[in-house]
Amino acid sequence: MERPRSVHHHIIPYFCLVSSSMLFWCTFFLVLLFTTTTHALVKLPENTTVPAVIVFGDSIVDAGNNDDMITEARCDYAPYGIDFDGGVATGRFSNGKVPGDIVAEELGIKPSIPAYRDPNLKPEDLLTGVTFASGGAGYVPLTTKLAGGIPLPQQLKYFEQYIAKLKAMVGEERTQFIIKNSLFVVICGSNDIANDFFALPPVQLHYTVASFTALMADNARSFAQTLYGYGARRILVFGAPPIGCVPSQRTVAGGPTRDCVARFNDASKLFNSKLSANIDALSTTLQDPTIIYIDIYSPLLDLILSPQQYGFKVGDKGCCGTGLIEVTALCNNYTAAVCPIRSDYVFWDSFHPTEKAYRIIVAKLFDKYFDRFF
Template sequence: MEQKTTVLFVLLFSLASFLSLPIPTTASPPVSAVFAFGDSTVDSGNNNRLPFTLFRSDHPPYGRDLPNHVPSGRFTNGKLSTDFMVSRLGLKDLLPAYRDPRLTDRELLTGVSFASGGSGLDDLTLAVSKATSLGRQLEEFDEALGRMRRTVGEKNSSEIVNNAVFVISVGTNDMVFNLFDLPVTARKIEFSPSGYQDFLLRRLGSFIQNLYQRGARRFQVAGLPPIGCLPMQLTISSIFNGLRRVSVEQQNTDCQAYNTKLQGLIPRLQASLPGSRLAYFDSYNPILDMFNNPSKYGFVQTHKGCCGTGMVELGPLCGELSLTCPDPSKFLFWDSMHPSQAAYKVLADISARTVLPILTA
């Protein structure tokens, strides 16, 4: 009788212990794909197929540090942040361009970039750059969805999109073309700097809503970098500044104001889009820290790009005959506007620590 009592006690104790365990919550599905939209910071080579744009990088010395050392159309010496992202997620080594004729339907399933160098939120930006608008990028995403459905079916395609990360990086060209670099523009006449920021953010919010309607749920939305620290901006400002190459503080202040508004917009958008997760990616402070504290990141030059003189070379001006620095990893910028692969790696690492946990928790 005593033995039966002991066995019963053990069983009851085990049952009570089991019932007291915390109930596991359902973890978010792993990231299925990465889809990128915006400008040259995430363009993997879509501009290679644009006949009228000056913003192309499908020629040496661009791409010199890619695995095959061949220019792919990325506006840097090697990989972009989105390339490091898909590699870290175990999806693929590089995020391909949607317009790459070699892109297969199977490769499309794990992500692609629709971005276009020179693109922006403002139609007037596109009139100058002749890049692919965000509206057209959205149309190309619709085309991609059709290809995906034909490959894996409606249900599987929807699951891929629902569990993908959508990276949006845009706005720099709008500010440079319409607010900063020309003394008089149509937008300067129409808007104050604050009003123009609001105009751009309305466009951005609408674009995110359009992606959401197509099944997107996870968004990484990049803020503006410190535009006043880009080598091209240092060069332009030096003309009026005794040739001193220093950051343009007013431009940086305007970028900070835009970013503050964007950080306020993101939670409002998320609240209006059930089931969505939106995370702000801060590119401003990391780039500014790299600019001001180069040795912390292994850089020796932050005021000039690696290509040519580093002061004005960009796109066609950074060409096959341009001299380049011997070690781009020591440079914050590759050309007069775009970060080096080393800088993109820093930004990708920060994204992995600060954004992906929010989107995958």
């Protein structure tokens, strides 16, 4: 239940300036105010605290970290964000909210997770979570380099900056508490499969599908272990989606009838099996059951193959333009009309789902994994 606000907004900034010795309590009240802007939709176990949601990965959970970069992997222009707060194109690769936002909302933390590199980021945002994710990122360094995004090692460097800022705000002890109890979300891998391995024949000369997906899974495990080393204890590592059923991949490799591309899906499944084994092994080694592999493949495939079951009308095309190929720069107000009813579509553009689809998937994941999260 939403807590009543007993402190007026205009009092807080003044209180913060009264004395530096009151910094901790000032921060506490800011967090209290900030976290009362949304209702918790799931009930946490008794005595369980989740102060923040902290996100790493690719465009699925980017909220604008690429906005000032020279890259095609950005979407800080209409019609992206048409259904976001105020219809603003923030750099989220969807018509509205993305998974990180929805997870934070479900937990009652705040309505959305801002990009760490957002120039308008407020100090109190750090206390309740940010996303370091970048459109185009992958587990294989070449993947991110091709897209011009922010590689995972750099995302970790930003995370180090984040920790330093937290310590300056609330001190060492509170910072450790936030990191230990926050929910860490890692979503990556789609670009490695779709935009690296299958898009670049030279890569296939050096790797087989088996060796490439093994490289991805090993790097994913190392990334999770690094987060653990920083003090993270609730780490959710998502597998790859059924990339062969994404509209753009069906268009370029699915033949005249735009079928799901079996070899792409097979690569996703192979990566997922290796990633699951790696994360389970890491969890066992560290004796921490809350480092968890999350299956995203199955729930998204279900939406794509049985859209009507979830209230959708279209599962094989995006809402933007023809829905066959438009993504990022091709999805714009000048060349691509937008479907009037976004809730009819599983996909927003030819690569990224709609907010409605994300909400359904997140709800499924909470149902399946909630007890393991905490």
